[in-house]
Amino acid sequence: MAYAFDFSSVLEYREALLAGTVKTLGLTAVGAVCGLAIGIFGAVSRAWRLAPFDRIFTAYVELIRNTPFLVQLFFIFFGLPSLGVQINEWQAAILAMVVNLGAYSTEIIRAGIEATPRGQIEAAQSLAMSRAQLFRHVVLPPALLKVWPSLCSQVVIVMLGSSVCSQIAAEELTFAANFIQSRNFRAFETYFIVTGIYFLLAIAVRQAMIQAGQRLIARRAR
Amino acid sequence: MSDISYWDIVRNLFDGLLWTLGLSLTAFVLGGCAGLLVLFARIAKHPLPRRLALGYIEVFQGTPLLMQLFIIFFGSSLLGLEVSPWLAAALGLTLFTSAYLGEIWRGCVESVPKGQWEASASLALTHFEQMRHVILPQALRIAIAPSVGFSVQVVKGTAVTSIIGFVELTKTGSMLANATYQPFMVFGLVALGYFALCYPLSAYSRYLERNIHGSRAH
Numbered sequence: 473m474a475y476a477f478d479f480s481s482v483l484e485y486r487e488a489l490l491a492g493t494v495k496t497l498g499l500t501a502v503g504a505v506c507g508l509a510i511g512i513f514g515a516v517s518r519a520w521r522l523a524p525f526d527r528i529f530t531a532y533v534e535l536i537r538n539t540p541f542l543v544q545l546f547f548i549f550f551g552l553p554s555l556g557v558q559i560n561e562w563q564a565a566i567l568a569m570v571v572n573l574g575a576y577s578t579e580i581i582r583a584g585i586e587a588t589p590r591g592q593i594e595a596a597q598s599l600a601m602s603r604a605q606l607f608r609h610v611v612l613p614p615a616l617l618k619v620w621p622s623l624c625s626q627v628v629i630v631m632l633g634s635s636v637c638s639q640i641a642a643e644e645l646t647f648a649a650n651f652i653q654s655r656n657f658r659a660f661e662t663y664f665i666v667t668g669i670y671f672l673l674a675i676a677v678r679q680a681m682i683q684a685g686q687r688l689i690a691r692r693a694r
Numbered sequence: 695m696s697d698i699s700y701w702d703i704v705r706n707l708f709d710g711l712l713w714t715l716g717l718s719l720t721a722f723v724l725g726g727c728a729g730l731l732v733l734f735a736r737i738a739k740h741p742l743p744r745r746l747a748l749g750y751i752e753v754f755q756g757t758p759l760l761m762q763l764f765i766i767f768f769g770s771s772l773l774g775l776e777v778s779p780w781l782a783a784a785l786g787l788t789l790f791t792s793a794y795l796g797e798i799w800r801g802c803v804e805s806v807p808k809g810q811w812e813a814s815a816s817l818a819l820t821h822f823e824q825m826r827h828v829i830l831p832q833a834l835r836i837a838i839a840p841s842v843g844f845s846v847q848v849v850k851g852t853a854v855t856s857i858i859g860f861v862e863l864t865k866t867g868s869m870l871a872n873a874t875y876q877p878f879m880v881f882g883l884v885a886l887g888y889f890a891l892c893y894p895l896s897a898y899s900r901y902l903e904r905n906i907h908g909s910r911a912h
Binding site: 544551628666675 | 753756762764772851856878881882893896
């Protein structure tokens with residue numbers, strides 16, 4: 473009873489695969505940009521103890537880092553409407569990714585900010601820089617540069633984690649896989665190919681982020 | 695609205711929590727054993743096991759856990775094996791854990807000073823004896839904090855197994871949310887359950903990290 477593999481039956485659905493891939497990348501891009509923005513704000517609040525944000529961000533980081541992404545997603549998608557907040561599957565997926573990445577990047581970027589040499593801050597202060605200027609020009613660029621590899625890894629982890637968004641019917645790549653295997657009854661082949669796509673996406677996203685880091689940050693940090 | 699009392703919800707969620715805990719422990723213990731094999735392959739003298747281990751790690755770190763579970767679940771039925779969600783979940787998480795722990799531990803082994811290898815080699819210890827008596831005991835000390843930290847990822851990873859039908863905390867929560875129409879409360883409690891499991895581990899990992907660095911300074 474040898475099983476005959478049939479991968480071509482999956483490739484017949486390449487449009488669905490492509491659409492899913494684009495959606496997964498879109499989710500990741502929005503999640504990464506907004507999540508990093510929250511992370512920068514949270515990190516400076518915690519590192520410089522800006523009340524009351526430092527306390528709020530400490531609680532937020534602990535809460536998110538100690539609960540599964542899937543539960544956060546369900547809480548947002550199924551829980552918020554019962555409070556009267558109308559939210560569709562894409563809004564829920566994006567919100568969950570932003571909230572999740574925001575917490576992790578707060579922790580990662582905070583480590584970078586705390587590693588700023590004391591002398592750099594003193595030098596900037598002696599030039600009569602304001603706190604905002606000091607942060608924007610002296611502290612942030614080298615801090616981001618130091619932790620950029622960790623941030624790249626975290627974005628890739630969040631992208632791979634986004635596969636559970638299929639569970640709230642957001643039509644991303646895993647949703648496409650579920651759809652295809654329900655049509656062609658080739659579950660193994662379908663998931664095998666889609667896993668391969670995720671693997672390539674992980675490599676591509678990491679490379680793109682490393683490149684972006686060099687273009688956007690490395691120049692400003694030196 | 696429904697005849698499921700608050701007490702019923704809490705009791706059922708607690709049962710789910712125990713399954714989550716059981717799966718986490720299974721995956722962590724078995725994954726740790728397999729991780730040791732990955733570690734040995736990763737730092738072997740011969741390049742072939744090194745490359746195989748690197749490929750293994752990259753595949754498991756570069757693909758979604760959900761896809762790994764799907765492939766195990768559907769792949770095993772192709773082999774004619776009837777695999778229960780529990781077995782697929784345990785196997786999937788064990789492999790996932792072994793890849794991560796293997797890589798974490800490699801970092802720990804490599805942070806043991808090179809002189810320790812050279813000194814033990816000069817005593818004519820074999821590679822295995824060097825590892826067993828000289829390197830691993832020192833690496834273990836460094837490895838405890840990140841391993842405990844990673845256990846949080848294992849506990850959170852178990853939530854994904856609800857999708858292949860394993861009834862743990864998240865799956866119990868989904869079923870209760872559907873039955874009671876109170877998703878906000880139910881998923882709030884589910885989150886609280888995970889937090890109760892994960893927060894002590896996170897806090898302990900941080901404590902260990904501080905302590906090891908502290909004791910090294912003396």
